[in-house]
Amino acid sequence: MTLVNPHGSSALKPLLLQGDALASERARAATLPRLQVSSREAGDVIMLGIGGFTPLDGFMTHSDWQGVCDGMKMANGLFWPIPVTLSTDDESIKAGSNIALADGGTGEILATMKVSEQYVIDKAHECMQVFKTTDLEHPGVKMVMAQGKYNLAGPIKVLSTGGFKEKYGAQFMTPAETRAKFEQLGWKRIAAFQTRNPMHRSHEYLAKIAIETMDGVLVHSLLGNLKPGDIPAEVRSEAIEVLVENYFAPNTVIQAGYPLDMRYAGPREALLHALFRQNYGCSHLIVGRDHAGVGDYYGPFDAQKIFDEIPKGSLETVNMNIDWTFWCSKCGGMASQRTCPHTKDDRILLSGTKVRSMLSEGQDLPVEFSRPEVAAVLKKYYQGLTAEQNVKVELKGHSAA
């Protein structure tokens, strides 16, 4: 037994250039017309760069887009659940154009692209297929609707990882790096735990259920482009680190981050999360309630059920479903709705708002809800915020991804 294969390929296909090739392509990029890309598009470029989107060689064509929207299949038949597309309003960029893709925020040139096709999409159709709604309140719909008039397809050469390595250091691991680490540890069965937040006991329990029967867990955090009020990556990372040090057996958890923006596509995004975790070498993705969902657009178990609906063999990485978890005083331990027969009154449940206000006021969280070491890290952070910053803190900041 070895690690799962990269998606649709026997080897990772990172599009990031190295050495001389990188230097000469950078020089060439400086001479090309520049297209400013959105945060989502920049994240996709970097994922393509590090091999997280293996085996894609760039942004999707119209027929890829159509196949992915309608049947989660690219033109060549490869399973893919969400379009990976680039857009512009600049109609001068057409098939045959060579362009440089620049980060819309920093201006850094991330990649060069040889445009093979310029096409127009039915955005509402994409939204209905991928998000099951065209409601502009849905943040994923909003992103698609805000795209340029034209989509651009074509292979890209990636020139940068957009400062992630510099900013996040060892936590920014590429798929090749997580695979090497797994092999070094002798791991084969690895569950990815997707998170945007610190881990409280409910998240610790999810991870430990995986560890009980597998080799280890990759705690895989979303890096970059957080929503205003989200807990910063370094605070989250420190909170997770103290948890792992104090409450997990050695060599059972690896903490790492990835650069992709959330789409909030619920079930379809759960499939994308499994797909790129396959590239990172994980055999399983932990899928909890309303994974990658937002608002009430998806049923709580839609993201679990969709794994049974895709054709067998679409992905090697499979879902590990877990229900909502909590401490139950009658159980005298952590449990979920699958294992606890008791009632809400027996369970310790705190809303994100409540947790934030308790921490901001310097109160202790119940030890059944959060480890004291974790709470201390968060308390320090919240108490350091100004009153005004505190108000802005996202209310959903304590739920799992």
Place this chain on the structure above:
Amino acid sequence: MTLVNPHGSSALKPLLLQGDALASERARAATLPRLQVSSREAGDVIMLGIGGFTPLDGFMTHSDWQGVCDGMKMANGLFWPIPVTLSTDDESIKAGSNIALADGGTGEILATMKVSEQYVIDKAHECMQVFKTTDLEHPGVKMVMAQGKYNLAGPIKVLSTGGFKEKYGAQFMTPAETRAKFEQLGWKRIAAFQTRNPMHRSHEYLAKIAIETMDGVLVHSLLGNLKPGDIPAEVRSEAIEVLVENYFAPNTVIQAGYPLDMRYAGPREALLHALFRQNYGCSHLIVGRDHAGVGDYYGPFDAQKIFDEIPKGSLETVNMNIDWTFWCSKCGGMASQRTCPHTKDDRILLSGTKVRSMLSEGQDLPVEFSRPEVAAVLKKYYQGLTAEQNVKVELKGHSAA
């Protein structure tokens, strides 16, 4: 997705006759020479009768025996980890003989057999291959060494389930019955938890880990032929029942029993346990430390490792490995050596001897070790024993199978 297939067959093959065929074969059996069979052989006959040993049609031939001993494969290539053989010292029973198999204890005729082969085996070879030892202190070795001079092969027709249904009622479920129950509940992913003992919190935790990610657990107890001092089936069953009622969510656990005697063959027996659980419709077998072991004959994880050593596709039912489990006060919950980084001093560990003496003396067990409702059932049983009976109680009576 449906239930796993029976072993080596698309349908269960119960050898128990029904209706008129049963009545006429019973009449015929009464006229045949009788062979008294051992407890182990009687258990095998009943397993053959209810389809637990699908697709076998009787006791193994010499070439089956050789293949199973040497390579876990029958003459026809079917995977099988432990010989299923019948023996006698009566040299008059030969190929062509028709005999009745009678329970050595009760005298009841369990089956008829058309003998196809009489053969002599190298018992020491079987013991070395299956048990990895010829030490007569090993109870499985002792059983093989005590067999008759001749093995008898041939197809059998089963006439009785040996009183199990009458004695254990609804708990004695056949593979067809557990499969029907799983289908009725809509279960597909089912873990079998093998036990000979009541369930304390450590066993509850094993079962709950399975339930968190699967459809349900079959708590599958060994019925009949207990060792002197083992907790009787009805006490064990009651103790498990109060646990399930009070601490498991509805429709997540089925309690049932099976008639097979233990061989204590450790790794090879774990494979047999998975094989017949496949016939019962279970997709997984929970394999803990030293599964089906005895003494120090096997390494603690040998029974887990052997599942990686058999050819892929040997069994559809797979192992779910779990380490030794306990309450840890620093974790503030149940854990195993895979998930707890703390020390022995933080863990609540009680030997079987200690548990028995506490219960016999009417003391309460720590709630972190045993649920009060479970302890109450056991306390009532132990306190009802006479002092002399109490001394005989098996010291290992509180470890998992």
